[in-house]
Amino acid sequence: MPTFEYAPAPESRAVVDIASSYGLFINGEWVDGHGTTFKTVNPASEEVLADIHEGDASDVDLAVKAARTAYSRVWSRMSGADRGKYLFRIARLLQERAREFAVLESLDNGKPIKETRDVDIPLAAAHFFYHAGWADKLGHAGLGPDPQPYGVVGQVIPWNFPLLMLSWKIAPALATGNTVVLKPAETTPLTALLFAEVCQQADLPPGVVNIVTGARETGQAIVDHPDIDKIAFTGSTGVGKMIARSIAGTRKGVTLELGGKGANIVFDDAPIDQTVEGIVRGIFFNQGHVCCAGSRLLVQESIAEEVTRRLQRRLATLRVGDPLDKNTDVGAINSRAQLDKITQLSEAGEAEGAQRWDNGCPLPDKGFWFRPTVFSGVTQTHRIAQEEIFGPVLSVLTFRTPQEAVAKANNTPYGLSAGIWTDKGSRILWTADQLKAGVVWANTFNQFDPTSPFGGYKESGYGREGGRHGLAGYLKGSN
Amino acid sequence: MGARLDVRKTYKLYIGGTFPRSESGRSYEVFAAPARAGATPRFLANAAQGSRKDARDAVVAARAAQPGWAGATAYNRGQVLYRVAEVMEGRRAQFAEEVRVGEGISPSRADSLVSQAIDRWVWYAGWTDKIAQVAGNPNPVAGPFFNLSVPEPCGVVAILAPQESSLLGLVSVIAPAIATGNTAVVVSSKDRPLPAVTLSECLATSDVPGGVVNIITGDAAEIAPWLASHRDVNGLDLTGSAGVEGLAWGELEASAAETLKLIVRPGGAGARAEEPDWAIEPAISRMTTFLETKTVWHPKGR
Structure with a gap:
């Protein structure tokens, strides 16, 4: 898929007046x-x-x-x-x-x-x-x-x-x-x-x-x-x-x-294109610096390959760079300390045997940056499936039955957020009932509103x- | 013929719907409240002295029972709790006698406390299918979503039952925890454990599934630290830490912080713990503290 070229469209800094x-x-x-x-x-x-x-x-x-x-x-x-x-x-x-x-x-x-x-x-x-x-x-x-x-x-x-x-x-x-x-x-x-x-x-x-x-x-x-x-x-x-x-x-x-280690559960009847957008919103929104991020993708085994392929194709179009550019999708990592933590956990993911992929985009010379990254072949004992990375790094696990999906989703000391992707209404409600999470998004992710309570189990x-x-x-x- | 020799009861623990002795083999003597200062205490019974291992066994039983109890309909839980009140009513005389001798009060005062305890079960029986309506609500978010917040039980709750109020206080800490679908591990009053054992016999014959309530008699100062630090306990009610020698509730709370358990602090001000007045109608915070709120977003679309 071709990546469209955009001219830079920077928002003006003139509107702010920062004191020394x-x-x-x-x-x-x-x-x-x-x-x-x-x-x-x-x-x-x-x-x-x-x-x-x-x-x-x-x-x-x-x-x-x-x-x-x-x-x-x-x-x-x-x-x-x-x-x-x-x-x-x-x-x-x-x-x-x-x-x-x-x-x-x-x-x-x-x-x-x-x-x-x-x-x-x-x-x-x-x-x-x-x-x-x-x-x-x-x-x-x-x-x-x-x-x-x-x-x-x-x-x-x-x-x-x-x-x-x-x-x-x-x-x-x-x-x-x-x-x-x-x-x-x-x-x-x-x-x-x-x-x-x-x-x-x-x-x-x-x-x-x-x-x-x-x-x-x-x-x-x-x-x-x-x-x-x-x-x-x-x-x-x-x-x-x-x-x-x-x-x-x-x-x-x-x-x-x-903290959280949110599970984003994708059943085999999910609308794939919408789901891929939701996965991206779930983990690459705000560089993944989100406590309720959908950082663990749980995909039903029969569609895991297709979802991963389409997700990678979509990630190749993400624009990483100048936060003030209006076309930018993914900005800078907030600090060097956070970049070090993301780097270290990602290296642990590789060392423990998960397969690492990133979108290969160019990164600016100065500043703190990390490419959108996906680990496949992740198991529940891997550190990248247990610990909060707080960065643009997605861990992909698979499941066969709804019971297995729920068991894996709940297998964490955290309980902040979860996502459910399926076309079947009764399955949404059953799954939502089983999940030990304070916020559950069905066929959407990372929605916030002042009227909607937020917080975790x-x-x-x-x-x-x-x-x-x-x-x-x-x-x-x-x- | 002389008077009939009575058959006395063996007072045991209540774990997973069964009545074991303490695995430690220990028991301790329970005495009637002294009629006046300096009087020789009258021996009532030997109670099982629960241990760390008994508490752990009770947590295992409570965890095993929790999904089924939470998964029962609220209507069903309400009927089961009401059934407890029915069975207690049939045991009024026994409860009244145990409360009277244990707390050193008049028969009429003891009778009144038993009545209040039974009525409190009835009150909580009526809450099971209303708490979600009172503690949950739809949220009018600014977008095309149906958004609903509902309360859910937090899981397994460890409860230090009050030391003074051996039946009304006991009921007032157990019923709110289980009405909402939690299961409980309860450490009874140390010096006044007999009503707790009799209550467990009522629970066992009231269709309350085994493991939903587990009652350990013994010393909270010995058992509570293991419950406060237990990784499979979700909530901790410190009400009964008031009046326990060698027990600082702040240390239990600090220990529970390691797993971020939900906490009910004891009554009183500052570090001082006081037993609450059990006669007044309870606040619903005893229920809501051990609830989690789950908010689910559903998109709307054609």
Whole structure:
């Protein structure tokens, strides 16, 4: 199949104005941190974008104090209707400045502009819009007649959907009447810092939202702070377990959205062309930096060869490169550390005997890149079938019966997502019933919506985010 | 002729629908609550002293029973739970006597607690086919999809039953866990285990499938750590850690963090654990904590 040649179609960078260095956003003001600074880079070019302050325990303490004061003096006394109006303002501001956020996100994260423009930023605005409406209707949420907020919430978010994960955290926390101290990921702080500006433009009372940048120790200081009432975290299962241990024996609330090893199950009656598109969406969307990615493809044996052949043909047309080019399908890997991890697990896949294939596309000279890769002949004991790779790497396994598909799909400590591809409605419902996964996509994959609860079974975490269920995580005693 | 010599009961464990002694061969003496301070305690019975291995056997039985119990219709589970209440009603006198001597309360108070315990089973029997409607809902996503969130049981739940309230408290922690389709491994009150053993006899004759509820009598301080760290346990109810010597609930929670078990913390504030007031109508959080929410997206199209 010929690959069409496209002229470059870069989105303009002129819409963003990146400062050379950023402070911390505490009590509605920019302040310098007491710790050191670190640099955030564009992973597509390794260009340094800005110096970022690493908040230390004293900075976290200041932020918590600001959040506590804002909670007790302002936010907890405000009507739900007024809290909602602030959230509506924020939603509108995000929409107004959507292109700026999209370009900045692509620069700092490496993901393609078509995804930040069409997925990350619109969904982030939608999360604020959805939760805004809940703020004065919480008594109708089925979580008790007069549900109460925790107070001050500490939130730690990952680098794969920086602004979207911020909105998943801040929107429900504020709607339910909590104030927040949020730490963005160390490699992707810029959109969270721009969001602080949005809070100022919305005239959000000082201290309701505090943004403390930093790395692991900053996050630990938030988790351990005695005046934080609830922790919300999205990230790896390893860190999630550490947080669960840290808060054990306290009365802190917690929600954890952790790792996954999603099974994408293809039955022999599936519509093949649609399925191939769904497989691509499942594992190559956002470079595979998705906790709910369909990273294990389970194909019925009778069609495995055909599906693999058509998938490879489709992958040959994927365009890997400049995240700001509107034609780009797959962008840069977020960091060198992540690239090393993907490389190492892929080498383990080969060493353990799986067959490696990639689409052979050219890669830019600078930056962090990995070709869309497919492993066939994978068995359940292979590391690439058990461990989360968090990159554009698909492991293909086969099955003969629906029972075998379900057994293999559930054979993991994770339980976040799964996909089912078949033309038979009753088989969809039977399979969905059997799967131990918090989100199941039938004949589709990687769909997200603020009204739809997201979160996993087993070691994929505690609680749900989004929808009515997501509110429970921010209201005392309701989950 | 003198008075008839009564036939006494052997109090045993309840695992997988059978009544074994502890595999450890151990038993311990159970006494009536002393009538006044300093009085010589009256011997009631020897209870089986459950061990780590008994707890592990119980987890195996609970896991084996879980898919069938969760797969039963909610209507069927409701009828089975209601049947437990029926069978308990027929054993009122025995429960009342065991609660009275164990808790050191008046006969009328004991009778009232038995009534409340039976009524609580009835309350939860009515929940089985409603919880999915209360805890689940369709989601109006912005796209051509039918999107539905439904609750499902998390799997096997380990429960530390309260130490003080030997029947009402016991029922109040077991029923919510199993009403939704979980199976349970329960460590009873150490000093007041007799109502738990009698309850297991009711469960065995109430069409509750073997393995759905497993009851270990003995010392929670000895058994609970093995359940908290067990890799095949999905939920942990720490309610009964209140009043157990040598047991810090925070350590159990930290141990359970390794497998991210769903946790019900004990009542009280800070590190202090307190037994809740069992007389008030329970919150549904005892059920919802041990549920997972599954959201399924179905495309719409012609």
